[in-house]
Amino acid sequence: MITYAIANNKGGVGKTTAAVNLAAAFAQKGHKTLLVDLDPQGNAGIHLGIQSYALPQTMREVMLGTLEFQDVVVSTDIKNLDLAPSNLRLDDAEMSGVPGKEMALAVALDSVAHHYAFALIDCPPRLGLFTTSALVAANRIILPIQVAHFALEGTSQVLWAIETVQKRFRRPDLDIAHVIPMMYRRTALAKEILLEIKTHFGDKVTQFVPVNVAIDEASAHGQPVVVYAPRATGARAFADIAQEILAHV
Secondary structure, three states, rough: OOEEEEOOOOOOOOOOHHHHHHHHHHHHHOOOOEEEOOOOOOHHHHOOOOHHOOOOHHHHHHHHOOOOOHHHOOOOOOOOOEEEEOOHHHHHHHHHHHOOOOHHHHHHHHHHHHHEEEEEEEEOOOOHHHHHHHHHHHHHHEEEEEOOOOOOOOOHHHHHHHHHHHHHHHOOOOOOOEEEEOOEEHHHHHHHHHHHHHHHHHHOOOOOOEOOOHHHHHHHHOHHHHHHOOOOOOHHHHHHHHHHHHHHO
């Protein structure tokens, strides 16, 4: 199983949208995929039509070590896609005194690795226990960046977190594999910012995901846009990016 952490400590960059749609796109291409929601807001589940806030068993129990991973995984309406949900109760795990809790996710994922080709971890928009746990558990990192002013703001903090995990957990191979420009508008400023992102990250930059009303509509209907409106420009972008990522596996 190849595990991707979808991380950016800046909120509002389309991180969960990217995680949900890439997971759905992988599943549509026939790959058994697990989406791990490690954000207490639980938005990944909501994007998939699952009312995560009402679930009694979530990633909280996994991170606290009180339940096995397979006990919290739920199936979705999308063939080949399962979800490990979260809700606000996950915050309990961050405040707990459980020893070695940064390793809990990695250990838990190992227990289900034989069931899946891919796991995608949707991280919260901050560099705390959950993002660190995701980086420890991941083989590779996907960084969504909004194509907007100060697009690279906070990137240095993500790189610092990666470097910390590399050293502390002896993961010298851990690095950003793909950078996804999100919410692209066809303006002169957006072109300049996109060029800046490409200059900074080089060939790690995938094609961009445009601003597309279908993406918001899909979220409101509890579906990934690749399912809700597969011919929409946003859906085609995510399908193409998924293919790009798969080509590098």
